[in-house]
Amino acid sequence: MWLAIDQAAKQLGDAAGDEVSKGAKALVRKLFRRPAGPVEVPPLTREQITSVRRHVLELAAQHGLDVEKATALADAVAVRLAAVDGQAASDPDPDSDQGAENNAQ
Structure with missing residues (x-):
């Protein structure tokens, strides 16, 4: 029984770690992505x-x-x-x- 609980806890930990890893990767991508370029503002009348x-x-x-x-x-x-x-x-x-x-x- 302890083996089953240990295995379930390990799987939960792995799943949580995967989600944190995905979130961290997304954050790093967002922080370091290149800007889209200068914004064109139409001339003023x-x-x-x-x-x-x-x-x-x-x-x-x-x-x-x-x-x-x-x-x-x-x-x-x-x-x-x-x-x-x-x-x-x-x-x-x-x-x-x-x-x-x-x-x-």
Whole structure:
């Protein structure tokens, strides 16, 4: 009888060991697999860049940045986004003075 119990315990131990081994292998594969590659982000539209610029102005105002610095920051962000997307970066927002005035209030 003890032999049967010993054999059953051994089989249970082997089965548990196999499951742990499978789990460990899966974890190692997951940790060391190569990334799929860079993610392609579609270019932003002019409206999206304008929206980001306005959001930067709002956040800058909330954090106490004066209007001149906030506008410079927002313009720099918009120009950078436009340049990354290959758009003309000369005028990120045609109503930039209006946006700065709205955020100053």
